[in-house]
Each structure stands twice: as C-alpha cells, then as structure tokens.
Amino acid sequence: MGCLCSKQKPVRTSDAEENAKAAEIEKRIAQEATAEKHIQKVLLLGAGESGKSTIFKQIRLLFQTGFDEAELRSYIPVIHANVFQTIKILYDGAKEFAQNETDSLKYVVSLENKETLSRGNLIQVPDCAQYFMKSLRRVSDANYVPTKEDVLYARIRTTGVAEIQFRRASFLFQPRGREQEERGVYKLFDAGGQRNERRKWIHLFEGYDQALFEDETKNRMMETKALFDWVLKQPCFEKTSFMLFLNKFDIFEEKALKVPLSVCEWFKDYQPVSSGKQEVEHAYEFVKKKFEELYFQSSGPERVDRVFKIYRTTALDQKLIKKTIKLVDETLRRRNLLEAGLL
Ligand SMILES: Nc1nc2c(ncn2[C@@H]2O[C@H](COP(=O)(O)OP(=O)(O)OP(=O)(O)O)[C@@H](O)[C@H]2O)c(=O)[nH]1
Numbered sequence: 001m002g003c004l005c006s007k008q009k010p011v012r013t014s015d016a017e018e019n020a021k022a023a024e025i026e027k028r029i030a031q032e033a034t035a036e037k038h039i040q041k042v043l044l045l046g047a048g049e050s051g052k053s054t055i056f057k058q059i060r061l062l063f064q065t066g067f068d069e070a071e072l073r074s075y076i077p078v079i080h081a082n083v084f085q086t087i088k089i090l091y092d093g094a095k096e097f098a099q100n101e102t103d104s105l106k107y108v109v110s111l112e113n114k115e116t117l118s119r120g121n122l123i124q125v126p127d128c129a130q131y132f133m134k135s136l137r138r139v140s141d142a143n144y145v146p147t148k149e150d151v152l153y154a155r156i157r158t159t160g161v162a163e164i165q166f167r168r169a170s171f172l173f174q175p176r177g178r179e180q181e182e183r184g185v186y187k188l189f190d191a192g193g194q195r196n197e198r199r200k201w202i203h204l205f206e207g208y209d210q211a212l213f214e215d216e217t218k219n220r221m222m223e224t225k226a227l228f229d230w231v232l233k234q235p236c237f238e239k240t241s242f243m244l245f246l247n248k249f250d251i252f253e254e255k256a257l258k259v260p261l262s263v264c265e266w267f268k269d270y271q272p273v274s275s276g277k278q279e280v281e282h283a284y285e286f287v288k289k290k291f292e293e294l295y296f297q298s299s300g301p302e303r304v305d306r307v308f309k310i311y312r313t314t315a316l317d318q319k320l321i322k323k324t325i326k327l328v329d330e331t332l333r334r335r336n337l338l339e340a341g342l343l
C-alpha cells in the first residue's frame with residue numbers, strides 16, 4: 001500500500017501544456033507496455049512445504065548473485081530453530097514409541113541413536129531434520145556461518161509474496177554480443193503455500209473457494225490435488241501455461257519402497273509391480289498419470305491449448321534445477337513464438 005502526495009500548482013496550465021502532458025503520459029504508457037511485453041511472470045504455487053522457496057533460492061543462486069555473508073548469517077536463527085524443533089519432535093516421538101517397547105532405551109534420542117529419526121515419517125519430522133542432525137556440531141559452533149547448502153535446507157515458512165527478476169540472457173550462455181537479442185525478463189514470485197498464507201494471494205483471483213481451506217483432515221497429497229484442481233479452474237489462469245514440478249523426488253524414491261502408494265486415497269488403485277528402481281519408476285509414472293488426468297479433467301475445452309508439462313525435480317539438486325529451468329524456458333519461448341505467429 002502506498003500514498004501519493006502532490007503539491008498543488010498555483011499557475012494556470014494552458015491547453016498546449018495540457019496536451020503536451022497528455023502526450024507524455026501516453027508515450028510513457030506505451031513504453032511501459034513494450035517493456036512489460038518482455039516480462040514473463042512466473043508464479044510458484046503449491047501446498048506448504050512443497051519446496052517453492054527452495055526453488056526460488058536455487059534460482060537466485062543460479063541466475064543472480066546468490067547470497068552474501070550477511071544473508072548467509074541471517075539464516076543462523078532459522079537453522080537453530082529448525083534443530084530445536086526437530087529435537088523436540090524426536091523427543092516427543094521417542095516417548096510415544098517407547099510406550100509399546102520393552103527395551104525402554106531403544107528410542108532414546110542421542111547423536112549415536114538414530115532409531116527415532118529413522119521412523120521420522122510417523123512423527124512428522126521436518127524434511128531438513130536428517131541433514132541438520134548430521135551437522136549438529138558444525139551448526140552449533142560459535143563461529144558458524146551457514147553454507148549455501150545449509151540455506152537450501154533451512155526451513156522457514158513464507159509469509160506474503162517474494163519476488164525476483166532475472167534476464168533470460170543470464171542463463172542462456174550464448175556467444176558474446178547476442179545477449180541483446182534475448183531481451184526477455186522473468187519475474188518470479190514465491191508465495192506462501194500454507195493455508196492461512198494462501199488467503200493472501202488467492203483472493204486476488206476470481207472464484208474464491210473457501211471450502212478448500214476448511215477441511216483439516218486432508219493429507220498433503222489430497223491437499224495438493226485440491227489446490228491444483230482449484231487453480232486450473234480459475235478464469236484468470238485460462239491462458240496460463242502450467243509447469244508442474246513433482247518435487248522431492250529424492251524423498252519419493254525412498255518412500256515408494258517403504259510405504260505403499262495406496263495408503264493415499266487418491267492412489268488407492270495402485271498395484272506395485274516389482275521392487276527397487278523399477279518399482280520407483282512405476283510408482284512415479286502412476287502419480288504423474290494421475291496429475292495428467294486431473295489436468296485434463298479440470299481444463300475445459302476452451303483451455304486445452306494452454307501448455308502443460310510435468311518435471312521430476314529435487315529442489316536441493318542444483319544441476320537438475322538448472323536443467324529444468326532451461327527446459328521450462330524453452331517451452332515458454334516456443335509458446336510465445338507460436339502465439340506471435342512466428343512458429
Ligand atoms: N529432501 C528434499 N527436501 C526438500 C526438497 N525441496 C525442498 N525441500 C525441503 O523442504 C523444506 C520446505 O521447503 P520450502 O521451500 O520452504 O517449502 P515452501 O513450499 O516454500 O513452503 P511455504 O513457504 O510454507 O509455502 C525445506 O527444509 C527444504 O529444504 C527436495 O526436493 N528434497
């Protein structure tokens with residue numbers, strides 16, 4: 001929110017002056033419209049903790065100047081809070097597990113005993129828990145300065161909307177002198193995905209659907225499904241391209257072999273076919289297909305020409321994110337050329 005203040009001019013403005021002003025305003029509007037044409041707005045949407053800010057951080061690292069020391073240091077309290085929260089969850093979880101165990105020391109939380117941590121999925125330990133628990137000595141050092149990797153793992157819920165801008169040319173690595181040809185600019189928005197945060201951006205769109213936020217019993221996948229379905233149906237996204245990142249593939253890879261996909265209501269018709277890597281691939285393809293089906297079900301016939309692509313990502317993997325962003329860029333570029341009738 002802003003406030004515009006202007007001083008009243010005591011002199012009478014002539015018609016010629018008025019006309020000149022109007023022409024100047026017209027010119028500025030036209031210039032801004034041309035500049036905006038080169039700006040491609042990309043909005044990161046998804047449920048809370050799905051990895052939006054991690055992708056946002058990776059993009060800052062890859063295509064901007066990254067984090068300076070002051071910013072790295074600003075993550076110290078966040079990382080310490082992540083560690084305290086993890087220890088508290090592990091401690092409470094250990095007490096719960098010990099109730100059904102004859103060996104009362106089995107779940108005692110210590111640097112050496114990982115028994116409770118290994119059952120983390122049952123007690124909702126955060127995804128960064130393993131990483132920071134392995135680095136306890138380092139992160140508690142008095143002279144500790146977080147590394148880039150620590151910052152990527154650090155978990156802080158986004159409140160409001162963050163925004164960065166970067167030029168297409170910054171990641172095209174083309175021969176010198178050709179940068180000017182790539183005048184396109186990306187504006188990337190990272191919005192909070194927790195239910196209460198969504199209220200801040202969701203009301204900007206038409207068709208506000210309160211019902212989505214009422215059902216507390218949904219598990220994360222069901223919540224993602226409901227959110228994706230809702231977004232797809234919004235009139236303001238009628239012509240918007242959708243790049244779906246099936247993120248946290250590293251966690252999926254491990255989980256798919258331990259917990260049957262069918263525990264999730266949406267995937268209850270899933271049948272495992274084998275074991276190991278093959279099974280992971282099969283499970284991933286099944287999930288991908290479910291999202292594709294949802295996309296086509298929720299996109300009316302007037303929306304079929306918008307672009308929809310699915311990418312398998314692990315936001316912590318910088319190389320993979322770099323490759324994925326390049327693919328996304330190629331897709332969006334093609335789409336723009338098509339729209340302009342140049343392809
Ligand atoms: N193992 C693993 N962890 C990830 C991945 N992506 C993100 N994380 C971790 O998951 C946690 C949550 O990620 P965020 O990027 O904060 O999630 P978000 O979607 O921005 O969440 P909100 O801001 O609450 O909407 C962080 O600790 C990340 O390090 C991934 O691909 N693999």
Ligand SMILES: [Mg+2]
Nearest residue numbers: 052053157158
């Ligand atoms: Mg976030």
